[in-house]
Amino acid sequence: MQLNPWGSESIKDYDKLTHEFGMQRMPDLGIDNHYFRRGIIFGHRDFDKFWKDFKAKKPVSILTGIMPSGPMHFGHKMVVDQCVFYQNQGIKTRVLVADVEARTTRGTTKEDAERYALEEYLPNWIALGLDPKKSVIYAQSNYGVPYYSFYSLLSGRTTLNEMQAVYGELSPGKIMSAMVQMGDILHPQLPDYDGPSRVLVPVGADQDPHIRLARDLAEKEHLVKPAATFHRFATGIGGSKMSSSKPNSYISLNDPIEVAVKKALNALTGGCNTAAEQKETGGKIEECVVYELYAYHFMPDDKELTEIYRKCTSGEMLCGECKRILREKVEKFMKAHAAKREKAKKQVEKMGVFR
Numbered sequence: 001m002q003l004n005p006w007g008s009e010s011i012k013d014y015d016k017l018t019h020e021f022g023m024q025r026m027p028d029l030g031i032d033n034h035y036f037r038r039g040i041i042f043g044h045r046d047f048d049k050f051w052k053d054f055k056a057k058k059p060v061s062i063l064t065g066i067m068p069s070g071p072m073h074f075g076h077k078m079v080v081d082q083c084v085f086y087q088n089q090g091i092k093t094r095v096l097v098a099d100v101e102a103r104t105t106r107g108t109t110k111e112d113a114e115r116y117a118l119e120e121y122l123p124n125w126i127a128l129g130l131d132p133k134k135s136v137i138y139a140q141s142n143y144g145v146p147y148y149s150f151y152s153l154l155s156g157r158t159t160l161n162e163m164q165a166v167y168g169e170l171s172p173g174k175i176m177s178a179m180v181q182m183g184d185i186l187h188p189q190l191p192d193y194d195g196p197s198r199v200l201v202p203v204g205a206d207q208d209p210h211i212r213l214a215r216d217l218a219e220k221e222h223l224v225k226p227a228a229t230f231h232r233f234a235t236g237i238g239g240s241k242m243s244s245s246k247p248n249s250y251i252s253l254n255d256p257i258e259v260a261v262k263k264a265l266n267a268l269t270g271g272c273n274t275a276a277e278q279k280e281t282g283g284k285i286e287e288c289v290v291y292e293l294y295a296y297h298f299m300p301d302d303k304e305l306t307e308i309y310r311k312c313t314s315g316e317m318l319c320g321e322c323k324r325i326l327r328e329k330v331e332k333f334m335k336a337h338a339a340k341r342e343k344a345k346k347q348v349e350k351m352g353v354f355r
């Protein structure tokens, strides 16, 4: 198995993944958040140490990135939800706009990256609950001198062989992008920023190569190894891989309400061939994208979700009725979100991320 942080993976076997890459399974730390409670965050590296440091009031922070090169969809929302959760706990939050990476690995122009960041991503992040006043938000192309000197220095602390062992095939653009990311993950520990402290990076499992290289480099630089959590991938609407190049495979946070509802109603279900059969056997809930949408995004209340599970698997409820509930949830969410996003746009204008 090879994880590719520059191409989206579709991983089904999370046990195999954690075993092969030496990730740790997420223990039950009693964290009251649905991503933890429901096992959507399935693995980690040193998250237990991060959480212990946080509880002991030691300096900790989280860091995450925005890739400004395409529409923001509900797969991206998973990281935002986690960041907002940590920020609400009082944890320092850094959000980087990966405009250099967008250019070197995806060919996104500077103008397009700025437009995506300012008009699409940041307003959506704020609408989802990120407080920009309590966050450090920076663009890779427009940040402090110590950060630039640091990632240049880091490039001399690894070899091409070491990088290939982590990433597999590499191009100059990917090498450049990886080194900038190393600067992102490790720079909070420099004396110019927070100093030595544990930094948590919540990511999808495909980003683990960056985490492994950052942890190796931290050791070489006598820094605290960064921690990471890994969450499951969001399944595409039709049941296959979600892909930014296939708009019907995802719901965008910017989709008009009627488009978002239409996509949600087209989501793959675990319904049987006939109503009679489904009443008899119950739905195949583990194959159902509608249920995943509930579990990840639209039903944070466990009681409500458990009731859907019970009614589906017992055959008491059929997919038509279930989708009527989804329609209401999606409409309500998208309407409220669009209003918050419009307000957030005014805040973003004043932030000067690229100036």
Ligand code: SF4
Residues within 6 Å of the ligand: 269, 270, 271, 283, 284, 285, 288, 289, 290, 291, 308, 312, 313, 317, 318, 319, 320, 322, 323
């Ligand atoms: S009843 Fe709902 S949860 Fe069950 S398979 Fe149908 S759509 Fe999915």
